[in-house]
Amino acid sequence: xxxxxxxxxxxxxxxxxxxxxxxxxxxxxxxxxxxxxxxxxxxxxxxxxxxxxxxxxxxxxxxxxxxxxxxxxxxx
Numbered sequence: 798x799x800x801x802x803x804x805x806x807x808x809x810x811x812x813x814x815x816x817x818x819x820x821x822x823x824x825x826x827x828x829x830x831x832x833x834x835x836x837x838x839x840x841x842x843x844x845x846x847x848x849x850x851x852x853x854x855x856x857x858x859x860x861x862x863x864x865x866x867x868x869x870x871x872x873x
Contacts, residue, residue, distance in 0.1 A: 808843045811861045812853060822852045
């Protein structure tokens, strides 16, 4: 049950829980994601946007992705 709960979390939620970024940083990244999608037809991942903004480093991105990947396998 706990693995399912973690697997359903999103990148931004985990980044905030780990104190890598603030809720405001995730909101900023989500706005950028929507704007780019609507205006340019591109879709970047939240982690990539946070990294490009200098809000999170590559190691933190990898840590979150690893956790999301490992927990999603457990939930299956």
